[in-house]
Amino acid sequence: MDKPLIVGVDGSEPSLRALDWAADEAALHGVPLRVVHASRWEWYEGREPSFGINGSSVQDLSERIAASAVERALRRTDSVKATAEVLSEDPGLALVRLSREADAVVVGSHGRGELTELLLGSVGLSVAAHAVSPVIVVRGREENLEGCFRTVVVGVGDFEDGSGDGSEGGSEEVSPAVEFAFREAQSLASSVTVVHAWRCPARELPDFPVMVHDEHQERAAAQVDKAVRKATAAHPGVKVRREIVEGHARTVLLHASRTADLLVVGARRRKGHVGMQLGPVNHAVLHHAACPVAVVPHT
Structure with missing residues (x-):
């Protein structure tokens, strides 16, 4: 069985651009597309205002982000098999771990974290530095x-x-x-x-x-x-x-x-x-x- 192409998503615009690129790439090579959304509860702690955010609401949000990403990929191309996975762990560590079973890992150039002002997000940089598989950082002009x-x-x-x-x-x-x-x-x-x-x-x-x-x-x-x-x-x-x-x-x-x-x-x-x-x-x-x-x- 072909290894999947894994794409990390967090609902941000750069991650959706990466998703579109990954969907086209998976269809091109005839491999499954595995959409991964990973987040830690700590990411939400210490942020004001909290508005009663709890573990259940975070899980619901994560599942919506992943499901919406799969729907977007299938709308873009119906020739790819896309699945979603939600993980409660650091996004960078999760994608590096999953790279062992991936044809390649695709990430966006930025994310939702506090470091979004960086030219390349911390998750993308970490995955590019440590993944076992090839890593594609989707960036650049249209x-x-x-x-x-x-x-x-x-x-x-x-x-x-x-x-x-x-x-x-x-x-x-x-x-x-x-x-x-x-x-x-x-x-x-x-x-x-x-x-x-x-x-x-x-x-x-x-x-x-x-x-x-x-x-x-x-x-x-x-x-x-x-x-x-x-x-x-x-x-x-x-x-x-x-x-x-x-x-x-x-x-x-x-x-x-x-x-x-x-x-x-x-x-x-x-x-x-x-x-x-x-x-x-x-x-x-x-x-x-x-x-x-x-x-x-x-x-």
Whole structure:
């Protein structure tokens, strides 16, 4: 049986946008859609005025939010099987736990909590940092959400913070991020833009030789070819464009996201590391990308 696509909802507008995106994605891949609403009683405590809020009313509200989300998904597409689940636990912890049994987890860019002023909500950030499955944070402009560009962008290269695809220079194995990007592009009948950013600090010297610049450029091109060779062969119908740019990875990826329907980046899951497992490039695209961002974990 196919693993479900799990989407977290809380009734907020960003979560409903994520729900719509997830419903389309589940229908596209022919997998079940599992709508999850998780909340803790503590979320409601200490908020004034309370107006007699109690556990029963919170449960009723949670069930209404989940049921309404399922109805919305079914109205959007009748080709998906959608179910609802209400959990009395921290939303971030719940979605991370459920990611072990998910094809992917979809979240909105904001939520209802006290941190809604953040560019990316605390739940989305936590899930992207710790989930076992790919996590898609649905954000960006309407044209990027509606698939207008027919392009999936994937960042490749062994970026120090693990924000690229995670491919090592000497390996030709298909990384999870690259495979995810090609699979999405094939399903969407879209192209893949493979982005790799490289830098040579010595270039700033006044006597920097052009030959060294060319060597760096050629090395970067060879790394990209190696990273996508098997994926290209496995998905012959997917048109591939290479974008090899000298510059900061976050700047290059954010620029590419402007004309993309989805931006895919990798994230290392370091064993024994209990903190946030996202590097600065991951953070930059999750907070500022103009399109939805898929964070694909690897070890």
